[in-house]
Amino acid sequence: MKRGDVLLISIVLVAALAFLAPRWFSSNDEGGPGKNLVANITVDGKLYRTVKLTEENQTIDIRTKRGYNILKVHDYGIEMYDADCPDKVCLGFGFITLPKQTIVCLPHRVLVEIASASGEDDIDAYVQ
Amino acid sequence: MPMSSSESATALKRTVIIAIFSAVAVVLGILEAQIPLVGMGLMPGAKLGFANIMILTCIYFLRGRDALLLVVLKTLLTAFLLGSFSSLLFSLSGSLLSFVVMFLLVRFGGKRFSLIGISIAGGLAHNVGQLLAASMVFSSLSILYYLPLLLITGIVTGIAVGFAVRYLVTSLSKISLFEEFLD
Numbered sequence: 001m002k003r004g005d006v007l008l009i010s011i012v013l014v015a016a017l018a019f020l021a022p023r024w025f026s027s028n029d030e031g032g033p034g035k036n037l038v039a040n041i042t043v044d045g046k047l048y049r050t051v052k053l054t055e056e057n058q059t060i061d062i063r064t065k066r067g068y069n070i071l072k073v074h075d076y077g078i079e080m081y082d083a084d085c086p087d088k089v090c091l092g093f094g095f096i097t098l099p100k101q102t103i104v105c106l107p108h109r110v111l112v113e114i115a116s117a118s119g120e121d122d123i124d125a126y127v128q
Numbered sequence: 129m130p131m132s133s134s135e136s137a138t139a140l141k142r143t144v145i146i147a148i149f150s151a152v153a154v155v156l157g158i159l160e161a162q163i164p165l166v167g168m169g170l171m172p173g174a175k176l177g178f179a180n181i182m183i184l185t186c187i188y189f190l191r192g193r194d195a196l197l198l199v200v201l202k203t204l205l206t207a208f209l210l211g212s213f214s215s216l217l218f219s220l221s222g223s224l225l226s227f228v229v230m231f232l233l234v235r236f237g238g239k240r241f242s243l244i245g246i247s248i249a250g251g252l253a254h255n256v257g258q259l260l261a262a263s264m265v266f267s268s269l270s271i272l273y274y275l276p277l278l279l280i281t282g283i284v285t286g287i288a289v290g291f292a293v294r295y296l297v298t299s300l301s302k303i304s305l306f307e308e309f310l311d
Contacts, residue, residue, distance in 0.1 A: 004237065005245030009283055012252060016276040045267040066214060086212040087161075092172030102270050104173075106262055107214035113270045 036117040037099060039078045041071070044109045052117065053078060053097075066108045078112060080105070141305060142190055146198050153182035153202040154209065161210055171274060173258075174281045177251050179206075181292045183227065184247055187234050188297055189309040199227045217265070218258045225257030226250040243297070244290030251286035252279060 037053045043064055051060060051073055058073040059081070069090065072081040077097035080090045083105055090105035096114060103112040131139065156178040163176065179202055187195040203223050207216045230250035233241055241249070255278040263271050300306045 001244055002240060002242045004240035005242055005248070008241070008245050008248060012248075012279050012283060016279040019276040042266060042268065045265065085214070086210060087215065089172045100270065100273055102273055104262065104266075104271055106173075106218050107212065109265060111266045111268060111271070113268070 035076070037076065037097075037114055038117045039071075039073070040113050040115055042111045042113075048110075051078070053114070062108075062110060064108060064110075069105055069108055069110050071103075071112060078103070078114070080112070083108065138308065141308070142194055145190060145305065145309075146186070146194055146201070149182045149186050149198050150201040150205065153179040153198065154205045156181065157202065157206040158209060171277045171281055173274065174278060175285070177254065177282075177285050177289055178292075180226070180247060180250055180254070180289050181296060183223075184230055184234075184243065184250060184289070184293045185296050185300065187227075187231050188243070188293070189300070189306055192231050192235075195231065196227060199223050218261050221261035222254040222256075222258035226254035229253040242290070243293045244287055247290035247293055248283055248286030251282040251289065255279065255282050 039051045039053055041048045041051065041060065041062065043062060048062065049060065051058065051071075053073055053076050055075055056073075060071040060073070062069040062071070067084040069083040069085070070081045072079055075095075075097075077095050079095040080093060080103050083090050085105050085107040087107060090103055090108075090110070093103040096103060096112075099114050099116050101114050104110070160176045160178050183195060183199055183202070186198050200220075203216070203220050207213050207219065212219070227250075230246050230253075233246045233249055237246070255275070259271055259275055259278070263269050301310055
């Protein structure tokens with residue numbers, strides 16, 4: 001290991017921690033009931049649907065020419081339930097409940113991002 | 129343009145090395161795709177980057193264009209074999225950026241960085257390139273949410289890959305096939 005290596009590692013570590021640290025402090029009590037969170041689902045960069053994160057179960061089927069993704073909403077969060085993409089990376093994101101968390105399925109160009117619904121209360125894509 | 133026999137022998141050796149390295153890189157790529165990193169609680173999308181061992185070793189021994197050929201071959205072949213063509217754009221942009229960064233560091237930063245540092249830089253460039261391509265396709269920066277975590281895993285795997293490259297370079301330098309490519 002040379003000095004340049006150590007410098008590179010420390011700079012990248014500091015930068016990564018600088019991005020991570022604010023999340024640890026703010027992510028304690030967000031999400032859950034009463035927060036009115038929504039999940040914005042985009043396919044190919046275009047908004048596909050906005051779903052309210054409810055306690056009740058909802059299933060969202062996304063079928064495109066690339067394949068299918070099935071999302072499940074429950075307990076104020078959302079998770080990728082099934083997909084026929086080759087790498088299955090999207091299934092690994094697990095159950096997400098906090099604003100700014102995302103689920104990505106690169107092969108199918110599907111992006112799910114949690115946002116707070118305040119300011120855009122007139123969402124009409126509330127799926128039962 | 130006719131080549132002298134020693135020139136054509138060198139060209140043949142280069143071709144053979146690229147072919148062997150591509151084969152090994154593809155096998156490593158397929159192997160690491162079978163390892164359930166996500167199941168072990170790691171970042172989705174994080175990879176061990178073992179194929180990078182062959183690419184960095186190739187940059188070390190051969191010319192830039194040879195290593196570039198290896199990168200393109202490896203990416204295309206892995207996509208064919210794993211059937212992941214729909215994500216070819218992302219893996220290609222990641223591996224090309226990683227190649228450029230490692231090539232420049234081997235050629236111009238060799239005094240300041242060891243192979244371990246160069247491998248870390250290559251791994252990080254791979255993650256950054258892939259995420260940038262993804263955020264362009266999605267026209268959204270929210271994917272970069274995972275960048276800090278990917279940077280940290282990239283450092284760890286980069287160190288492992290760097291050590292592997294160091295051992296591989298030492299061993300290969302003793303083989304006659306690689307003799308004439310030593311600096």
